[in-house]
Every structure is written in structure tokens, then in C-alpha cells.
Amino acid sequence: MKQNIYDNETFFTQYKQIRKRPYNYNNMLEQPNFLALLPSVVGKVMLDIGCGAGDFAAHCVKQGARHVTGIDISANMITAAKKHTDDNLHFEQIAFEDMPIQPESVDIVTSSLAFHYIADFDQLMEKISVLLRQDGILLFSMEHPISTANKGGDDWIKNEHGQITHFALDNYQSEGMRKENWLVDGVIMYHRTMATILNTLIHNGLSIENVVEPVPTEAVSELYPNIQKEFRRPSFLFIKARKMTDVKMLEERWT
């Protein structure tokens, strides 16, 4: 199922409000870690999956990327992204599932907080592996399995004084769809265990190079105390992986 929640007007209006706030998880935690993990983009051909408003893609072109394609399922997002204009930037409203695959055509595939919306993680990783040149890099962030495990209910348990006592974890091994109430009711995401995520990369020829469960810096923790919950359990998972040299068999399936 391809979910296009960012074209839900209620959702999109509220989402824009959050992103406008100076302190939000994207600006304070997700983006700094993403940029720190990004290899040099100079001269590289890149694909950004779930590019949103295209700021990251535009940043990469400014940093010297040869060409960046940003795709997103949302018309709202692609309309916003197209305000960035550069000959080396290309945006397209398409689901990754529907994108044509040209083997070994991309040096770096990136994706920021989108993969937890994709139902078929195995096919996603297979297609990325085929798209990547040998030694190419996949860098992505997604919701952490610890955070996606629960099936509804309160995540943060408080005592009678309103202080958080712990994070409620449950159903970790029950993979599959989760309906979350984030901005609107019934946003759909998919829970997968850490083992499933890692093994799916590996068996599709993507060798794990770095795993990050980010924590806020001290400065950010002071500016934005609410984010200190991240020390108690991680919201995000980042993985950087490299396409191994012997995955011809996979590629042949897509040519």
C-alpha cells in the first residue's frame, strides 16, 4: 500500500507548522546526524527517496553533487521542492515502488524518515542495491524499532506527579502495520525489528558500515528540554551501508 499522507490537507498544514518551529526533531536531531553521516557528494549522482520539500537535495547540489533526483509521492511536497531550481536538480512526484530501475546508475541513495512508510522493505532494499553502483552508498534514517513496536497506547508512562518513569515497550516481535495518531488519525507505518532491518540490507548485498541511534547535543538539550527523552529511548535509527561488489544476480532480475 502506498500512503500519501502528506497530501492530506489537515496533515500537511499541521506538518508545515511543526517544521516552521525553530525547535523540532528534524532540525535539532535528525538533520545534523544525517549530514554528519553523509559522504562527500562532489561529482556524485544521487537519488533522494521521500525528498519532501527538496531542501536536502538542493543542499547536495550546492555541495557539488553532479545530479540529484528527488522523488516523493506527495504533490504538495514536489510543488514545494520545485521552487529549488538548478540544472542538476530534478524532482518527480512518484512512489519509489513505481520508479523505473536503471542498474548501477546512482552513487549515493539517501532517504530521511521515509522508509517506515514503505510496506515491502525487502523489495525496497533489493531495488536500491540494484540502482547503486558498486561501492555506492545508501544512507537513511527511519523511526527506530523501539519506537514503532507499540500498538497504540501510551508510550511514556508517568507517575502521580506527572513525571515520566519509563518508556512502555511491547509487541517488539510483532512486525507489520501500525496506525499512529500523528497530526491526524490513522497515519500508517510499518514496524520491523532491528534484526529484520539489518538482515534485509545484508542479504541484498548492502554491507553495514555505520549504525547511529542519535542523542541530542548538550546545547540542543538545554534549548529544547523535551528532546532529553531521547536519552531514555531512541526515536530514530540511521544506517549507512555500502553496495558490495558481488550482487550481479540481483541486478539481472531487474534488467
Next chain:
Amino acid sequence: MKQNIYDNETFFTQYKQIRKRPYNYNNMLEQPNFLALLPSVVGKVMLDIGCGAGDFAAHCVKQGARHVTGIDISANMITAAKKHTDDNLHFEQIAFEDMPIQPESVDIVTSSLAFHYIADFDQLMEKISVLLRQDGILLFSMEHPISTANKGGDDWIKNEHGQITHFALDNYQSEGMRKENWLVDGVIMYHRTMATILNTLIHNGLSIENVVEPVPTEAVSELYPNIQKEFRRPSFLFIKARKMTDVKMLEERWT
């Protein structure tokens, strides 16, 4: 700090009682998964770290391993292990930290539920990487980071009817020593995040091949209903990794 809890008589007596029960986590969950992940041992030189009573080492020799060395810090355990006699089996009471290192001398390093007791995980992985031949395999199980995170307190939260509502997770990002009350007070183990565990292997030249967060089989779940909690959060983490071919720099430090 090298902890030798298995030579604490109260602990060891109680530990033996648990292992004698037909249904315990070792027999029903840990060992079946460990054996399923083990590559062929035929003709291999092996080292088992924290070998306990030596049953696994003896099993490997029976399966055709050329030589298996089992080490354990506990005199109780090595005394028990030495009841297994075979020319290709060797047991020694020594902490891994004190073991002399001969580079590229071992084909398969194994360790079952011991690494959470070791304070310096980075040195542990470096030494294992140096010991392993190129393309050699490390297979280990340890307590899962989700399970080691909490600093005391109740792990399983129950409602007024005594039913478990969730697992209490906290302090995930605070790595370091944890004192647990398991059989006796003050058993020391070390909490590390999933990211730290994986990255420590990778930067020591050990490429991740498989990650398992085991769940009991249906048959085991019926026989031993208490183990069904494993579906709610994992107790154990298994990692299988392969020594990459370009870690000479590391080896030179130890020769």
C-alpha cells in the same frame, strides 16, 4: 574489571539448579538459535570464550572440529568442563583479557551469553579480530540492549489483575555498568546500545553477516508459557560476523 561470579558458591549452586530444569532460556531459546547460526565446524580451529561446563566445545569436536579451546574465568566451570576428555579439546581457566593472542590462529570464535560481562568491548572485538584468520567467523550471543538498559526497578509492568501490560524501558543511551540481582545481589554486567555493539565490530574489521533477536518456537511456547514474554521484547541478541581481509594494521599492534 573481571568478574568471576560463577565461583560465588551461592550463585553457582543456584545456577546449576536452573540449568537442571528441563525448561530454561538456555535450552529452549539460546542454544537452539546458537546451533542454527553455527557454520560447519569440520576441520576448524575454534575458541569458545566463556565456555562454562564445556558442553558446546565438546559438541563441536564431536561434529568434526580439528581443535577447540574453551576458556572461562571460573574454576568451577573449568573443573566441570574437564570432565569432557578428547585430544582435540582443551580447557583453561583464564579471563579472555589475559589470554595471549596469536594472530590469525583461529577459524571460528564463539561465545554464548558472556560478552555482557566484559567491560572493554572494543578491546574484546579487536583481540577477536586479530585472532581470527581472514574470512574467519565470530558468532556470539549476549543480553539484548533492550534488556540491559534499565538501571534496576521492575522490568515487566503489571496491571491490577497481575497481567503484564508492557516492558519498562529506560536509560537506553546511558551505557556502562549495571548491577543486576540474578540469583545473588550485585551481579555486574555492561549495557551498550545496539549501535555501539555493531559499530565496534565493524571498525575492528568484522563484517556483520546476520543478526538474530530470537523468539521461541510454537512448541516451546506451549511447553513453557513464561517464555512467551520474548514476543514482547527480546532477551538475547545474536551476531554472526566475518573477519574482513584488510585488517593487517590491527594485527601488527598485537605481534
